Amino acid sequence: MEPIIExxxxxxxxxxxxxxxxxxxxxxxxxxxxDIFGIIGLSGAGKSTLVRCLNLLEKPTDGxxxxxxxxxxxxxxxxxxxxxxxxxxxxxxxxxxxxxxxxDNICFPLEIAGVKKSxxxxxxxxxxxxVDLSEKAKAYPAQLSGGQKQRVAIAGVMxxxxxxxxxxxxxxxxxxxxxxxxxxxxxxxxxxxxxxVVLITHYMEEVIDADRVVVMDDGHVVMEGxxxxxxxxxxxxxxxxxxxxxxxxxxxxxKQSGVxxxxxxxxxxxxxxxxxx
Numbered sequence: 001m002e003p004i005i006e007x008x009x010x011x012x013x014x015x016x017x018x019x020x021x022x023x024x025x026x027x028x029x030x031x032x033x034x035d036i037f038g039i040i041g042l043s044g045a046g047k048s049t050l051v052r053c054l055n056l057l058e059k060p061t062d063g064x065x066x067x068x069x070x071x072x073x074x075x076x077x078x079x080x081x082x083x084x085x086x087x088x089x090x091x092x093x094x095x096x097x098x099x100x101x102x103x104d105n106i107c108f109p110l111e112i113a114g115v116k117k118s119x120x121x122x123x124x125x126x127x128x129x130x131v132d133l134s135e136k137a138k139a140y141p142a143q144l145s146g147g148q149k150q151r152v153a154i155a156g157v158m159x160x161x162x163x164x165x166x167x168x169x170x171x172x173x174x175x176x177x178x179x180x181x182x183x184x185x186x187x188x189x190x191x192x193x194x195x196x197v198v199l200i201t202h203y204m205e206e207v208i209d210a211d212r213v214v215v216m217d218d219g220h221v222v223m224e225g226x227x228x229x230x231x232x233x234x235x236x237x238x239x240x241x242x243x244x245x246x247x248x249x250x251x252x253x254x255k256q257s258g259v260x261x262x263x264x265x266x267x268x269x270x271x272x273x274x275x276x277x
Contacts, residue, residue: 003066004164004196005031005054005087010063012049012219023049024060025219031212033163036190036197038207038227041216042241047200050216051166054198055087056080068163088157088165092172094149096141096156103128103137106156113160120159127155130192131185147178151185158189164196165189171203179203204231205245208266215240232264247271 012024023046031037039047052058053065056072065072067083075083096105103124110120128134131151141149150170157165167186171179183206190197199207207213213230215223217240223230231237231244234252244252251265251274261274 002033003030004033004068005198006064006066007053008064008066010050010053010060010065012046012053012058013061022219024053027063027219027221029214029221029224031164031196031198033196034190034194035211036187036199036209038210038213039198039200039216040202040204040207040213040242042202045216046219047216048168051089051168051198051200054166055084055089057089085160086163088160088162090150090154090157090165090167090170092169094141094146094153096149096152098141100140101137102133102139102141102144102152105141105152106159109156110159123159124155127158130158130188131155132181132188145178146174147181150174150178150182154182154185154189158193158195161193162195164198166198166200168200169202170199171201171206179206204243208245215242227266228264231266 008028010024010027014021014023041047049058053060070083072080072083106124106127107120110123128137133148133151171182186197189195208227210227213227214221231248234244237244245266247268248265251261251271255261265271265274
């Protein structure tokens with residue numbers, strides 16, 4: 001597969017009153033087109049700084065950021081603004097316009113870009129169907145649940161057809177049902193729109209279906225691999241004070257007690273199959 005984003009020896013140092021803070025330390029990684037790429041770690045590990053470097057909202061102190069083969073560090077401000085349009089950013093807060101309907105919120109970025117009203121409406125309706133909110137087109141944000149608001153926000157970012165969307169703790173303020181709704185919408189967009197997804201989360205269960213996962217600690221990438229490879233290393237994750245999915249932890253404890261089952265079990269179905277065998 002072809003990488004859409006490549007980071008090479010990226011470091012970021014902030015200058016504070018009480019000295020320098022090294023937020024990122026010599027990070028190199030590659031995100032492939034069409035992948036769901038998970039980033040996990042404790043608060044303060046450097047996750048948010050890392051994703052803000054992906055489109056130079058934060059300029060690295062050292063290293064290189066390449067998007068679609070273009071080194072962002074060498075672009076003019078005009079070229080950088082154009083390149084940033086390829087990477088949509090979604091945060092914890094929904095940032096919806098309360099006086100506009102759901103449909104109009106999704107149309108808004110297209111209107112600003114000068115897209116014809118009929119084309120904007122058509123695109124917005126398509127996205128509402130993908131995020132399973134077609135019946136809420138005429139509703140206002142105040143009438144929606146937290147999960148529904150976040151799905152509208154994601155659809156609004158997707159309206160501009162970015163190649164990649166970056167979700168920085170998008171479910172942190174949601175209840176379990178809202179988290180489930182948002183993740184289902186993200187996976188649906190990944191499949192139907194072929195959009196690359198970079199997902200930052202502290203909920204381990206949210207990355208079990210990712211293609212690749214990195215673990216960050218103190219500004220470093222300390223682990224990288226598939227979810228199965230990462231969550232097979234329960235004791236290493238504990239060293240970095242991270243939890244593992246409950247099913248994975250149960251499987252690990254069963255194995256420690258002598259039950260012959262494989263490492264890296266991620267789902268209840270996998271655990272049941274392993275026990276039956």
